[in-house]
Amino acid sequence: MKKHIKNLKYIVLVMLISLTSCLDDSLPNIGDLPDFTNPTPFYNVEDVSTSEFDCNDVEISANYDFNFQAGSNLAVNGTQYQWSVSPSEGVTFINKDLPILEQGIRGELATVVALEDAIAKLEFKLPCEPNPAKVDVLEAQIAGLKVDLQAANDNLSETTLQNVANLEAQIAALPAASLQNRELIFSFPKPDVYTVSLTVTDDLGKSETTEKLITVNQAVPTIPVPEIGEASFEDGSLFDGSGDGRDSWRSPSSSRWGSVFQINTDSNGRGEGNDLPHGVQAAKFPADGTRTGYQEIALTPGATYVLTYFTTFDGLNTFGDLTVSIVSTNANSLDEARLAANTIASRTDNNVGRVDNVFKKHALTFEAGTNESAIILITNTGVESRIDAFEIIVKQ
Known part of the structure; x- marks a missing residue:
């Protein structure tokens, strides 16, 4: 019995040595298989x-x-x-x-x-x-x-x-x-x-x-970003350093479009306790809805734009809203601007669920279509509303 066990140990030892030899690249004619794989x-x-x-x-x-x-x-x-x-x-x-x-x-x-x-x-x-x-x-x-x-x-x-x-x-x-x-x-x-x-x-x-x-592809011109005058309603922000924050927003006729909005000022700017998104001034629309903002901007036909801005409401017990519309220049009055045929895009935000006097950011995406220009029109109802910090980008 002991003899058979010794023979078995010898056989196992020989097998281990043989396996080890196959892995030794230094031995002649023994080693890894040739690599027949082409590069990928x-x-x-x-x-x-x-x-x-x-x-x-x-x-x-x-x-x-x-x-x-x-x-x-x-x-x-x-x-x-x-x-x-x-x-x-x-x-x-x-x-x-x-x-x-x-x-x-x-x-x-x-x-x-x-x-x-x-x-x-x-x-x-x-x-x-x-x-x-x-x-x-x-x-x-x-x-x-x-x-x-x-x-x-x-x-x-x-x-x-x-x-x-x-x-x-x-x-x-x-x-x-x-x-x-x-x-x-x-x-x-x-x-x-x-x-x-x-x-x-x-x-x-x-x-x-x-x-x-x-x-x-053929190189094409970069679509220019439209310029919004006095976008944050700040004094002196026109190209020549003038302006009261709303000169760019006056309509061609107050009798047809309504009087321009008022200005709300906080001399502390964005300091402690102030919630203005930018600068020290914002546009203010009284609760009676008689004030408007009107500005015509240049567009590139076929382009898509994203217009962003911030709104807030003063008073939450009475329902109130504020609307920003992109209107065709075919409109010749506030009534015509409200017609579906003249409305390119529109967004209305209200004070339901809002926090009093806290600004919230919104976005309005619209397509220029065949229009080379359009009107940004701001209106409100119900409660005093404020708007600030317009920005516009070309959507790629």
Whole structure:
């Protein structure tokens, strides 16, 4: 019996040694099985195009740039990358590090860049501004900013200038982008549909290819955000520093549209105990509903907008509401503005469940349709109501 047990132990020991040998890559002709798996390539692409249009929506420039980044499955080490594009005529390539270094320079010159951007925005408005008074104000603002810009340039430290020089030297030394780079930027010459393929070759010489259709769309002008005059009803907030907080909200005729609203002022601003969403003034509508707010704004046909604002009510024992409507300019009176045919969008909020004198934010989404302009109309009933801090954005 003892002999059989010894023989069994010997057999188990031999089996363990054999199994261990199979895992030892140093033994000749013994080891892992050859890897017959081809790489699985893929790539990510990001549209980083830029364009510039004048105030008449005429294209000044357009750069159709797309950032491509290659990859492969984790089980295979992709060591070589080869891109191709069709049609290839006019396609150029940009080193992926160039935008990063350029952004670094902007960061070093943050104050200078901010002033340059502010000047560019004002200069952009000048050619299409029909109001001579606004042109004078814009030109004065530009002149003042140019003085500030010169001072900012003069005050740049030696350290900042050296950092900028170092970044510029790195840009000058960047190697040209290659179709063998793992990541690079394709600069397409024009809108079109391009076939971009990627071949990945691993360290065993095995390769595989993937391709996608990349659609480059025509650059279009950015939809401008409408300007709301005295949006927070503050004194001196018009373009020339004037205004009593409601000058932009006066209707063409008080007999047809009602008298303009009153102003509620809190000299403490947003200090302790004050609930104004912005500044120190809000529009106040008495309980009798005889006051209105009327302002015409420019729209871009086909665009969708989101208008936001804050309301509050003084008194909760009596029902009261406040309505903000977007009205067609075809309306010629308050009665016509209430017709469904002239109402583009409308929102009514009331004091049910509200907290006395606490502002609440609302949003009104509307489509411009074919309208190039529309009226923001504010009305109320029942109790004293207040409204503040209008903002409008283009819904993307």
